Amino acid sequence: MLEKTKRKMAKAFSGSERSKELNVEHLGIDFPFKSRYGNFINGKFQAPKAGRYFDNHTPITGEFLCEVARSDSSDIESALEAAHAAFPSWGKSSATDRAKVLNKIADVMEENLHLLAAAESLDNGKAVREAVAADIPLAIDHFRYFAGCIRAEEGSVSELNADTYAYHYKEPLGVVGQIIPWNFPILMGIWKIAPALAAGNCVVLKAAEQTPASIMVLMELLADVIPAGVLNVVNGFGLEAGKPLASSSRISKVAFTGETTTGRLIMQYAANNLIPVTLELGGKSPNIFFESVMSEDDAFPDKALEGFTMFALNAGEVCTCPSRALIQESIYERFMEKALPRVEAIKQGNPLQLETMIGAQTSNEQMEKIISYLKLGKEEGAELLAGGGASKVMGDEFGGGYYIQPTVFKGHNKMRIFQEEIFGPVVSVTTFKDEAEALEIANDTLYGLGAGVWTRDGTQAFRAGRTIQAGRVWTNCYHDYSAHSAFGGYKQSGIGRENHKMMLDHYRQTKNLVVSYSPDALGFF
Amino acid sequence: MKEKVSATKIAQEFLEELKLRYGADLLFHQSGGCCDGSSPMLFEKKEFVISDSDISLGTICNVPFYMNRNQYSRWEHTNLVVDLVDGMGGMFSLDNGTGKRFLIRSEVCTVKE
Incomplete structure (x- = not known):
């Protein structure tokens, strides 16, 4: 099969010219990609520290689309640094302010629906009509849904007795790692990003190397919308960039969509750091x-x-x-x-x-x-x-x-x-x-x-x-x-849930305050 | 158990190349599920914990090949051939980032083993 390599053909196309098959003018937009993308860290595009990039091709014709950062552990560290720096402020921001950011993201995406849909189709090969009608609108709605959820929800109070009360608050986990699959690069990203940000976490996300570019188009649009460091997107290979993220002792949770062997490995890393995981590993429906x-x-x-x-x-x-x-x-x-x-x-x-x-x-x-x-x-x-x-x-x-x-x-x-x-x-x-x-x-x-x-x-x-x-x-x-x-999923399809407001609890922990309003000692000592 | 797994020549040659880079203490684990599911993943032995929930299907160039027992119960009527194709994926497998991917081709066992 190697002789039949598609890449040779792709190389022949590379350069400034693109075949007419990749024309997107009929969608009312310009070609979505720049020639090269760094990582999106601390609100800015940053060149990978080792200066390495890899070629991203479209599965539509095999042609070159753009260069993407080939990051390593030093870039993951820099993204984690930015996320940790942003967390004290974002984690304490009001639900009102976080919801405002989520709604703004949704608005910006809606204004650029065709651009994002075309980027998704070029990067992944999917029919653009599905991206226009499903992927991107669902992603947009996801932000609005979680913006609504956090405005409407509240904690709880238990009356332990007339003088003693238990207050329950939900607090964000901190900085979380997310590893995204290549089948719905933007939608699967947002399934994880939206609840994490809504709950007050900061995110370091590794996009799939098969489809690394469409999410960078989204980051270009959102650079001024999301506070610096709250969402960081790093590209590169699983082994070089995904693994340092999943195994980092500086994340409070890891979320992964993929397959069973890597799911096991991610649980192993999480076990080493005693952090929670959510996994979606597929099915046979x-x-x-x-x-x-x-x-x-x-x-x-x-x-x-x-x-x-x-x-x-x-x-x-x-x-x-x-x-x-x-x-x-x-x-x-x-x-x-x-x-x-x-x-x-x-x-x-x-x-x-x-x-x-x-x-x-x-x-x-x-x-x-x-x-x-x-x-x-x-x-x-x-x-x-x-x-x-x-x-x-x-x-x-x-x-x-x-x-x-x-x-x-x-x-x-x-x-x-x-x-x-x-x-x-x-x-x-x-x-x-x-x-x-x-x-x-x-x-x-x-x-x-x-x-x-x-x-x-x-x-x-x-x-x-x-x-x-x-x-x-x-x-x-x-x-x-x-x-x-x-x-x-049930059985080997995974652990945890995505979508629905219950997803917020995968990105938070419960803080309980037991408060006595009585001036009297218990009498034990 | 008779060896249930073999490899094409190009896959073997590539595995030998990877051994030069990562050492010979490697193992394959067959994945299931979505995305890169159905793909064989190559790890350093110290990286991936093999347990009683796994079964060995044989070796390729002295590298043991494992699969989850439950998954094997669904796969046992097939013999597996590890091949090599062009590809970008592989998650944390040691072929990741090389531009090549190990790929499983399956053959139905002709004799009940």
Whole structure:
């Protein structure tokens, strides 16, 4: 595979000229990236101390986008220094002032929605229409949600007796470390940044090396909005920059989204420093379609079929990708008769065009991994119903990019294509006889992040939702990521939750004051 | 147990290069889950704690290869081949930042072992 290197092609493009495929004028913006980004530390862009940078390419064509800081532990230290210097003031700032900053961030992002969406699409390869309609608006709303939460909440008072009271306050943890994945670089960043800042923490964040640039475009916009040192973003490789951050004794908490082995390692580092962690490590989400879905010829079957096709959202690079579809035997033929044309109709193309439904995978290794699973699925004896390989619709101009056909397999739940998150536009379909079998299959997995249940029977929906061992069960919907609903994993999918005001408690500790208003001694001594 | 894991020549050569840089006391741990999930991670032995929850699948160039037991129970019908591709990722794995990534290719076992 090495001979087929995409990078050679990318190099040929590098320099000032860009192919017309990367044009973003139709979005009403200029090209989002500068030629080089340092780290965002203490409110300013700073060159990495060792002066090293790495080339960032777009998965759309493989072309060079910009240079990004290749940081090391000295840059992490400098970011931690800035965060610690900012914390005494930010940690004590009023909820009113913090909410004002969060709302201002949201306003600035909203004014630059297309710029941020295009940056996200160029950096990650995702269809810009998803970034415009989902990623960036959800990120904006996240800030507004947490700004609202901290204005409305209050501590509590317990009356221990008529003279003695226990006051409970929430205090920020301090300086926290956050390591962000590459599938939703801005949205996943903000899922972690917004509650941390709302709770009064200062942040050192390491962006993923596969998608390091879009968040720097955001930092350029926010440099004057966030007080210096409160949010610091460092780029570089996991080994050189991520590890010094995760293992630092100067952080009070570490939050990570990724996979299980690194999750374990991060817990090890946290154990050494006796600090809390939150982890989101992915899933293998079942999407269950009960027979009542097809019992009427109304709008609902169409909604359910869209729910099935949601495996292709973000080219399948979603931790809750509904990558196992469980369809009741009695409706299987009728359902798939409609589902497969729906999959065939997914428009693959230049991610920067608003009509494109599925864009590029984010990296070469991700594409290789998906292809290895497509081969394995066939070897395991799964029946290929759609797709099954690299995209055939993309022209030579996208030859340096990473495109996979939306793929549907039919098989059984013991196959590895049903057991591991392929993180591509690949759904593995199986059938079940009755509710009990559906739930047994749904729970026969190491993971438990998301699930979908589709039925007209409310009692069945409730029963299924409560029985599925997953942190979130979408019922008659899928891929809704509102800030006001908790997201996180059962089993090996992780620890802790994101979204929802409960997330604030992952970034705070409780201070209790027990206060006596009585002048009298107890009489022990 | 019969060796369940092997490596392509380019992966072996690259592993030898990494040994020159980091020493020979290395281990692989197979990841699961999202993002860089399904990827083999290479660490110095002192870096990653192997426990009873892991199972050894064999060695590659004398480097032991481990996987979580529960994950293995879902993977045991496949043999794993460590290959090498171009790539930027890898989290804290020792191939990170080299421009190369170890990648797992899987083959269905032909005989029940």
